[in-house]
Amino acid sequence: MSRAKIQKKATFIDMTAMSDVTVLLLTFFMLTASFVKKEPVQVVTPSSVSEIKIPETNLLSILVDTNGKIFMSLDKQDDMATTLEAMGEEYGVTFTPQEVKKFSLFQTFGVPMKNLKSFLALSGEEQDKVLKNQGIPCDSIDNQFKAWVRHARIANPDLRIAIKADQQTPYMVIKKVMNSLQDLKENRYNLITSLKTSAED
Structure with a gap:
């Protein structure tokens, strides 16, 4: 006696719910991700055991x-614009509204005041090439670094200061930066380091 054959039906899995979850997760990660700030130079920070988080x-x-x-950076465009205008007044440089707007969009800046207008006239790619060879003067004759910090503090009294230096940076350079901050009575600041692992002990 022959057995009755049961017809096999193709299984159907509704993937709508899965795609909805994927889109939701993607949206969540896009909205909560913090992008790495573009920096003109790469630095290898020294290690430490401190786990204090830098304010955002x-x-x-x-x-x-x-x-x-x-080099320096401020996290608010309004602070960038106000600080630039104050620096322009101190150093006798007049910036157009377009130049102020362009400057306020910078993630990091670090050009002597005498070169700043010509720097702002460059394209984005040219600015990236030029910036890494510039730097804000911090010598005893013309300490523009101190002036930038002073005007940034006036623009935003709630500013927190963080220093990120390469582990190979000469101590005298860091001391010069710290002395400039001390002259401005800026005695509280964070040093950005990488977390020391147990293997490095």
Whole structure:
């Protein structure tokens, strides 16, 4: 006696719910991700055991490379614009509204005041090439670094200061930066380091 054959039906899995979850997760990660700030030079920070987090807002970041070049960044466009206009008044440089707007969009800056107008006239790619060879002067004759910090503090009294320097940066360069901050009575600042692992002990 022959057995009755049961017809096989193709299984159907509704993937609508899965695609909805994927889109929701993608949207969540896009909205909560913090992008890495573009920096003109790469620095390898020294290690430490400190786990104090650097604030994400109202932050003035100071970047120092191995050659002692100093760069800065402010996290708010309004602070950038106000600080630039104040620096222009102090150094006798007049900036157009377009130049102020362009400057306020910079993630990091570090050009002597005498070169700033010509720097702003360059394209984005040319600025990236030029910036890494510039740096804000911080010598005893013309300490523009101190002036930038002073005007940034006036623009935003709630600023927190963070210094990020390469582990190969000469100590005298870091001391010069710290002395400039001390002259402005800026005695509280964070040093950005990488977390020391147990293997490095």
